[in-house]
Amino acid sequence: MSEVSLLDLVNLTTGKLNSNAAVSDGKYPFFTCSVETYAINSFSFDTEALLLAGNNAEGNFSLKYYNGKFDAYQRTYVLTLEDEKTTTYKYIFYSLKTRLAELKNNSAGSATRFLTLSILKDIKIQLPPLPEQKAIADVLSALDDKIDLLQRQNETLEKMAETLFRQWFIEEAKEDWEELPLSAIATFTNGLACQKFPPKNGEIGLPVLKIKELTSGITVSSDRATAEVKSECIVHHGDVIFAWSASLMVKIWSGETCVLNQHLFNVQSEQFPKWFYYEWCKYYLREFIAIANSHATTMGHIKRNDLDEAMVNIPSEFELLEMNKIMIPNLNRIILNLKQIQTLQSLRDILLPKLMSGEVRVKLD
Known part of the structure; x- marks a missing residue:
């Protein structure tokens, strides 16, 4: 297993925009140093990339993967691969996930912590053979995809509940209630x-x-x-x-x-x-x-x-009982999904360092 400096594997640039460039209903993702992804109506990038926060008050640097049109804040690093025959975006993403604590410890600054090029250059990435890298990323991506599916399902369930609630209690509320x-x-x-x-x-x-x-x-x-x-x-x-x-x-x-x-x-x-x-x-x-x-x-x-x-x-007792027939199963499903998300996240977080270190190996076809 070879070990290579991060900056020998990726091209590094940053966004050009201020953080206040975000809009509420933008067409494209806008990546800042926040954990939250915002929106914007323009894009400067149309590529597969990793987005790494360049600063954070507490040194908790957000790391995200994206493929498509997007824009970025001027202190957000945009990482693109130098050679896709050497490694993959998802493998580098998961490898960096295991190094976020290291980045926090090595970050500079006092009131706000930030990452310099020298700090990123010191990050070494272990590279097993490419087929093994892809297999590792596939295992972890499968867990993340399931987590994402459950989270999106919960968003839909939440919106459905909010829509019904507004209809029942705001738009069509009865005067005798x-x-x-x-x-x-x-x-x-x-x-x-x-x-x-x-x-x-x-x-x-x-x-x-x-x-x-x-x-x-x-x-x-x-x-x-x-x-x-x-x-x-x-x-x-x-x-x-x-x-x-x-x-x-x-x-x-x-x-x-x-x-x-x-x-x-x-x-x-x-x-x-x-x-x-x-x-x-x-x-x-x-x-x-x-x-x-x-x-x-x-x-x-x-x-x-x-x-x-x-x-x-x-509402009346009868009306509330009728509403319960829809809303109780809906909320129970949300709570169950949250439990499944928690379980999957725990499994992923246990596997991640073990797979990256080679302690656990993925069986190749």
Whole structure:
């Protein structure tokens, strides 16, 4: 197995645009240093490529693969292969995936971490024979393709639920329906100041769910807390979590059992089905974000009385039961898909370093 410098395998350039060039409904992907891929109505590239963030405040450099028309931010590296007879895009992509921690550790800068050409030049790529490279990439790509399929299925299910919800409760809401505050249809349990609840002697404890974990998942660097806290602050897969401070969001938690940190609500109800309060929380999210942004503080947030002022239409018991026939199976499928995605991601993340190091070999035809 040979070892070659990354910059001997790829041509390296960058985008030319500012990050504010993104538009909401653009035709083409616009790659910046963010984990999120934005959109734009123009393109400067029409090729297969890897996109590597050139800077990040915390040194978490996003890496993506794309094939087609796109544009890129001026601090985003665009990597194209020097010789496709030597390696493949997907193999280099997965090889770099195993080096992101190394890139973080070696990155320069203080307030913002960034990658220099010398840092990238020092990255060495192990190259087994080309057929083995392709086989490794095929195994990992198959897992990623399944993950992508489930994620797109969930996007479709979410949009279907939102469309039905808007039709039922906004566009065709009945005048005789009761109105209740959002705070009355569910319990919004705030999390703990988890630094005050460390694992006890001899206890492994549970990971702490903060806004970062809600966005990116539990990692080895996540804080841990004792499991001996009130049950409402223990979060399980499928729970509805509402981030009410800083980055406001409403999400179905997909991950291991954990302890809820402050600035997050665990939303539950004994009276109404999960889909009902989940959709109402999502419906008011844009308004809540506007309220948070209007606060002249360093960290925008909403207050309990904002939940009290958000009014919810309550259908009759019979109507709600009829709605449940569609919405409960729909949400159950979303939650099941999230569990499958989590399982596949874990399998991929276990296999990735083992395949790249040669510890696990792929059987060739």
